[in-house]
Amino acid sequence: MKIAIINGPNLNLLGQREPGIYGQQSFDDYIRQLRAEFPDIEITYFQSNVEGELVTALQESSRTCQGIVLNPAAYTHTSIAIGDAVAAIQIPVVEVHISNVQAREEFRKLNYVSAKAVGTITGLGLKGYELAIRWLLSKQHP
Numbered sequence: 847m848k849i850a851i852i853n854g855p856n857l858n859l860l861g862q863r864e865p866g867i868y869g870q871q872s873f874d875d876y877i878r879q880l881r882a883e884f885p886d887i888e889i890t891y892f893q894s895n896v897e898g899e900l901v902t903a904l905q906e907s908s909r910t911c912q913g914i915v916l917n918p919a920a921y922t923h924t925s926i927a928i929g930d931a932v933a934a935i936q937i938p939v940v941e942v943h944i945s946n947v948q949a950r951e952e953f954r955k956l957n958y959v960s961a962k963a964v965g966t967i968t969g970l971g972l973k974g975y976e977l978a979i980r981w982l983l984s985k986q987h988p
């Protein structure tokens with residue numbers, strides 16, 4: 847099984863970026879842990895600060911993977927294109943947010959992605975990615 851993790855803008859700065867909200871661990875470090883935890887699946891990783899690149903990554907991953915874990919970051923709240931891309935593809939997309947977006951600023955309550963994803967995990971830190979993968983695996987092997 848192959849699962850894609852796709853991260854949006856500024857998530858390349860995890861570990862340095864607002865550590866009180868997003869934690870102290872870099873994503874490179876976390877994904878090493880994640881791959882060790884799931885040795886039997888292939889986990890691809892793509893991060894971009896560019897909206898269209900995220901749309902392309904969703905489309906391309908949908909042709910090669912069985913599930914996608916997507917954190918669209920700030921584009922969650924602005925991007926009809928990313929919401930449309932999630933709606934357009936056939937494989938399950940689980941949306942993950944590290945922070946509890948509902949407990950933050952008002953503008954983060956607007957979300958163009960949740961309604962198109964199979965489900966959303968929010969506020970559980972980096973652990974949300976692991977939980978999303980576990981759910982995708984459970985759908986593959988019920």
Ligand code: DQA
Nearest residue numbers: 917919920943944945947954
């Ligand atoms: C985020 C929440 C978004 O509101 C924010 O813009 C991010 C990260 C999260 O993972 O908590 O960049 O998606």
